[in-house]
Amino acid sequence: MILTRLTTLRKGKKWSLQYTADRLGIAKSTYAGYESGHRRPSLEALALIADLFDTSTDYILGRVDHQDPQLDEDSSVTCMELTDLSALNLSVDGLSLSKEELQQFIAFIRAKRQLEDKST
Amino acid sequence: MILTRLTTLRKGKKWSLQYTADRLGIAKSTYAGYESGHRRPSLEALALIADLFDTSTDYILGRVDHQDPQLDEDSSVTCMELTDLSALNLSVDGLSLSKEELQQFIAFIRAKRQLEDKST
DNA sequence: ATAAAAAGTACGCGTAATGCGTAAAATGGT
DNA sequence: ACCATTTTACGCATTACGCGTACTTTTTAT
Numbered sequence A, B: 001m002i003l004t005r006l007t008t009l010r011k012g013k014k015w016s017l018q019y020t021a022d023r024l025g026i027a028k029s030t031y032a033g034y035e036s037g038h039r040r041p042s043l044e045a046l047a048l049i050a051d052l053f054d055t056s057t058d059y060i061l062g063r064v065d066h067q068d069p070q071l072d073e074d075s076s077v078t079c080m081e082l083t084d085l086s087a088l089n090l091s092v093d094g095l096s097l098s099k100e101e102l103q104q105f106i107a108f109i110r111a112k113r114q115l116e117d118k119s120t
Numbered sequence C: 001a002t003a004a005a006a007a008g009t010a011c012g013c014g015t016a017a018t019g020c021g022t023a024a025a026a027t028g029g030t
Numbered sequence D: 001a002c003c004a005t006t007t008t009a010c011g012c013a014t015t016a017c018g019c020g021t022a023c024t025t026t027t028t029a030t
Helices: A005-012 A017-024 A028-036 A043-052 A099-119 B005-012 B017-024 B028-036 B043-052 B099-119
Strands: A079-081 A089-092 B079-081 B089-092
Touching: A005 A028, A017 A028, A017 A043, A089 B099, A099 B089, A099 B099, B005 B028, B017 B028, B017 B043
Parallel strands: A079 B089, A089 B079
Antiparallel strands: none
């Protein structure tokens, strides 16, 4: 159980380790340990992190693939993270996408964003 | 954070501590410690417990009030058509995709397939 | 281009707390 | 009352958490 989603969540918000740790009220090295996999959060820290990132502990632990928190009022909202959907079958024009194609797309988006960031 | 729901969940299934611990693959005294509050489960144990009781880690931690697991191999969608997903919010690395980006990708895939068809 | 600042990574250490076995208290059935 | 099962509690060895700190890499400013 490697909590690889933490890094994705944090970078999605464009936060630094320091800033994230500050918001959680823990040391930078501590939070960094969670992301690197050298340390694991306590249950309290886990809940704080889920709150901070507006998601669920199940998502952070990799038990579910959608990052929306469980709202107690039922909701049909969906926000899906493509880098998580290794299992999911996506298609275009009825023809399913290979993993490679999805990877290419993800790489494409990342490259595009990097360029956009540089230019601003 | 006292995990008081564990006892309720277990008794709801009319299981003994011993039986529950056995199913989790941990010592009885260890699991008992979780219920009494003297010990706290590791993240792995937490996930195992959620699986065993068919619920979510969020529920066990008291972060949500309904005990149903978050089902997300959403029975309905095992194959998703990207050209239909105007409503769905997709993201990469936590940043949501714009419609334009998705359109670009669809165009990219179509072009790629056309080339492949020509070449064969 | 260079320096300064910030971000990210890794290590060591003290302390806290896990997980286990064992055993005592409590509960339940006959 | 007795026995079996369940539940609760204790002690101990080991793990590893959380922190500071130092080092490397990357970004920003001059």
